[in-house]
Each structure stands twice: as C-alpha cells, then as structure tokens.
Amino acid sequence: MAPIDFSLYDNLMEGVQIISPCFEYVYVNETVGKQINVPHKELIGLRILDKFPQLKNTSFYNNLKTCMEQRTSLENVEKYILPDGREKWFSVKFIPFNDDILIMSIDITKTRQVEKSLRKKERAYRKLFEEMQEFFLVQEAVYNDQNEIVDLKLLVINSATANVVGKKPEELIGQLISDQLGPLNGRLLDITNRVILNNESIHFEKFVASLNKWFKVHSYSPQPNQIASLVLDITENKQSEQEWEKVNQQLDFIVNNRTSELAEALSREQKLSEIKSNFLSMAAHELKTPLSAILLIVSVLDRISEHGETDDRDKYHRYIEEQTKELLRLLDSFVAPFHKEIGASQLNYETFDLFVFIEQIKEEFQFLCKDQQYIQIQYQGGRIIEQDKGILRRIIINLLTNAIKYSRKDVVISSTVRPHHLILKIKDDGIGIPESEQLEIFNPYFRASNTSSFQGTGLGLNIVKMYVELIGGRISFESKENEGTTFMLVI
Ligand code: ADP
Secondary structure (H helix, E strand, O other): OOOOOOHHHOOOOOEEEEEOOOOEEEEEOHHHHHHHOOOHHHHOOOEHHHHOHHHOOOHHHHHHHHHHHHOOOEEEEEEEEOOOOOEEEEEEEEEEEOOEEEEEEEEOHHHHHHHHHHHHHHHHHHHHHHHOOOEEEEEEEEEOOOOOEEEEEEEEEOHHHHHHOOOOHHHHOOOEHHHHHOOOOHHHHHHHHHHHHHOOOEEEEEEEOOOOEEEEEEEEOOOOOEEEEEEEEOHHHHHHHHHHHHHHHHHHHHHHHHHHHHHHHHHHHHHHHHHHHHHHHHHHHHHHHHHHHHHHHHHHHHHHOOOOOHHHHHHHHHHHHHHHHHHHHHHHHHHOHHHHOHHHOOOOEEEEEHHHHHHHHHHHHHOOOOOOOOEEEEEEEOOEEEEEHHHHHHHHHHHHHHHHHOOOOOEEEEEEEOOOOEEEEEEEOOOOOOHHHHHHOOOOOOOOHHHOOOOOOOOHHHHHHHHHHHOOOEEEEEEEOOOEEEEEEEO
C-alpha cells in the first residue's frame, strides 16, 4: 500500500496527530507542536506513553484506547497539564482512520476563560437581579385581531416585584398584566404603545390604589415587542413630600397672615399720618379765613381812624371781635373732634334764628367783596333751626368766600327751611368750573385750570364736604364755565 500523504494536514489551524495501533506517533502537525510546546517532528515514531508517561490514566489516553479497540469516534473537552506544567483546555476528537486513529485537537483555553468570566458575570448579575430591592420586569405585547396592543405577558420578573403580590417569580411568569392589575388601558396603555411602537424611553410616576403605593417607573423596549420596566417604590418620598407641602402650606398661611397683619398696621399708620397731615392743612386753611378778615378790617380801621364815625369804628371793632371769637372756636373744635377722627366728633347742636345767623355772616364778609359786588340774601319758610352752628358757619363761609373770590358780580345766599330739612344755596355769576373737571373739585388740593390768577389751596371744598357729611347733609353744585356756579346744601 502506497504511503499516505499527510501533508494536507500540515497547515491546519487544528492540531492533527495520527497514532498507530501500537500507540506510536505516525504523524503530528505543527499546530500540535505549538499546542503542547514540543517540537512536533521529534515525536514521530515514538510511543505515546514512552514520551508522555503522565498520560497513562488520563481520559485522553483512555479515549484513545477505547477508540482504537472499538473503532468508534469519541470526543471530549478537558483540561490538560502540558509537559511544561502549564494548564490548557482542549476539545479533542478521536476518529478511526484506516488502522490508525486520527486525533484532532483545538485549543479552547481562551474561549473557556471568556466563558468562565461571562458565567461569573452572569452569576453576579443574576444575584443582583434577584436581590435588588427595586422592581424589574419585562413584558411582551399581546395584540388583538386589529393588531392593537391589548395586554402584556410577563416574561421576566425579579423576586422583589413578585413579593409585592405575595408570589414567587416562577408563579407569575407567563401571566397577563390584566390578571394582576386589571385591563390595560388609559395612561398605561398609552405608555406601552409609545415604548413598544415608537421605541421611546419613558419616566413616569404612578399610584397603585390596590397597593396604596406610589411608584416611579422607567420603561424602555429591550427588544422588539417587549417593554422592560424598572420600578422604584417612592411611597415614603411622596409621603414626606406631601408632609413638606403641608408644612409649606402652613408656613405660607402663617406668612400670609403676618403679611396682611403688617399691611393692615402699615395702612392704619399711613391713614393716621394722612389724617394728621390733612388736619394740619385744614387747620391752616380754616385759620387763614378769619385771620385775613381781621387784617382787612384793621386796614379799613386805619383808613377811617381819625376822622371816621364812632359808629363805623365800633362796627369794625365788633367784626374783629367776631373773627377773633371764630378763631378761638376753630381752635377749640380742632382740639376736640379731629383727635377722634372725623366720624366720631361730638356735634354741638343748638336752636337759633337762621335769618340773624346769615345776616351776621353777610355783614362780616361784605367788606371782602369787590367794588359793586354785594351779598344778597333770600329766605323762604321758617327761621328757627336746630344745628351745629359752628360747623354750619364754616360751611357757609367757605362757599361764600369762594363765590366772592371767583366772581365780580353779586353773590346770593338763599335758604329754604322745611319741617325736616334746610336747603341752602350759594350762587355766583363768576368764572364757573370747566365741565371736564367738575368730578374732581371735592378732591383735596384740586384746583380747576381756570383759577391760575386766583389765590387758593384747593382744600376748602374738601373740608366743606367733610363738614356736610359730619352733620348728615348732602352737597351738590351746578356750574358753567364763564357763567357761574351754584352750590346747594340739603341738611
Ligand atoms: P381754592 O382754595 O382753590 O378755592 P376750594 O377747595 O375752595 O379751593 O375749591 C376747589 C376748586 O373748585 C377751586 O380751585 C375752583 O377751581 C373750584 N371752585 C370752587 N368754588 C368755585 C366757584 N364758586 N366758582 C368757580 N370755581 C370754584
């Protein structure tokens, strides 16, 4: 028989050796030499056990023997200790080959190492998966005939998740979500569709009423048709969040209360200082009227001093006396009522003859009038009234001095005494009040645009209104620019 040409095995990646029935090396390729770190050509013709006695009771040698005797192929994967002491893993096939045995060996040491480390990692991950407190589950979509997702089937679940419903993972795998949590609809169905159909990764929070728990969920699709969810129980966080919110609300409430108390105190303070400054402005304005009257009378007295009639002098002295008394009355009234704020002032009602009262005012203020300007008086009804004389006088004086000031013609005071009220009108034919400004004239410091050539403070009418309200009356007016003004009081 012609010798067999083994050269076609020379360059194989696998190790090839051919062993004769008397266990001698017939052929060994270079790969075997490299695998066991022995020059391969040196082995040819040697008996295996002579060269490597340590192989004697190994499964390698036993397999070789069995294959040799039974002429059947065998295969094994095993760790070998090489002649140089190193350990290596080989996958070895024993194949009958004519009378010989062909041994094909593949060095799988590296693959084994990778497998080993993978297995180690997998064990670590599985342990982590089983022991983690967080819930993890993977579910597979279940479709209806219209190709719509209608349910989810549980594929993977860790112990922590199964514990929530008091079961073991293996009892739950393969079950439908509808069996555990009810039909898949609403928000959960929407999220499932987005994750599985759009491949979105979604974070959301969910309250499960049946468990009375809050969960934070991260869902994503690890593979087509699947949804994986990592779920954290955030009930405690939520509770402390809610408690925080409650505490914050209480704090807000307290702060708001304090703020409004402060705001109230501030506005009381502001109102008080407003009242004080209004009072000062009003006092100054009111005192100015009798003082300027006194000055005027004194200058008249000067002029008639030497050669004037005694009667005239007496009259002017009486005027001065009246104005001075008015000053004193004013001072008294300021000290008493305004300290208790306007509404609480004590009114001083008395019964008097309105006719005499107005005539006296007319006499006192006639001298303020311009040339050819007179104060006229008209009466209707009775004469005797009951009223706070001081306040009524101040109302009339304010309106009368305005009428004299803003007009060159006569001023008319008319009064109508009715059983239950008094109507007083003070009319002039002066500059009038521009229509567009009429709404503002009772506001403090307001002066109409046509008064620039007249002296004034813009306080008189505001004070009048205050006095009128104090005695329970009403004030109104009619006015036309360049034609005149009539103020009407109903008390
Ligand atoms: P003033 O010190 O400016 O006279 P008042 O408070 O008494 O202040 O009056 C406010 C404004 O109302 C005046 O500035 C003026 O424009 C208008 N007014 C009041 N009375 C008359 C009037 N009889 N004729 C024309 N305008 C008047």
